[in-house]
Amino acid sequence: MQTSLITAFAQYxxxxxxxxxxxxxxxxxxxxxxxxxxxxxxEGKSPYKxxxxxxxxxxxxxxxxxxxxxxxxxxxxxxxxxxFTPKFLESYLH
Numbered sequence: 280m281q282t283s284l285i286t287a288f289a290q291y292x293x294x295x296x297x298x299x300x301x302x303x304x305x306x307x308x309x310x311x312x313x314x315x316x317x318x319x320x321x322e323g324k325s326p327y328k329x330x331x332x333x334x335x336x337x338x339x340x341x342x343x344x345x346x347x348x349x350x351x352x353x354x355x356x357x358x359x360x361x362x363f364t365p366k367f368l369e370s371y372l373h
Contacts, residue, residue, distance in 0.1 A: 336350050336351050336354070343371065345371070353367045
């Protein structure tokens with residue numbers, strides 16, 4: 280074990296994001312690493328939702344464990360786009 284190497288890297292470790300943070304870039308897991316961490320097969324699937332694909336309120340309520348009516352009432356419409364306010368999402372995360 281190289282103590283000097285570990286000491287050098289320890290100053291760049293960011294515990295909240297569990298990654299090494301450097302001045303100009305951040306080392307984060309790749310899609311393949313996320314696949315392994317989460318044990319989710321990605322073969323034959325698109326890892327991203329495109330703009331035209333929207334999750335239903337029922338799907339979101341199951342994921343967020345919020346009653347669908349409560350979630351529906353939190354949705355706002357701005358310039359023809361339905362979504363949640365940052366305030367609602369932040370309070371949900373807390």
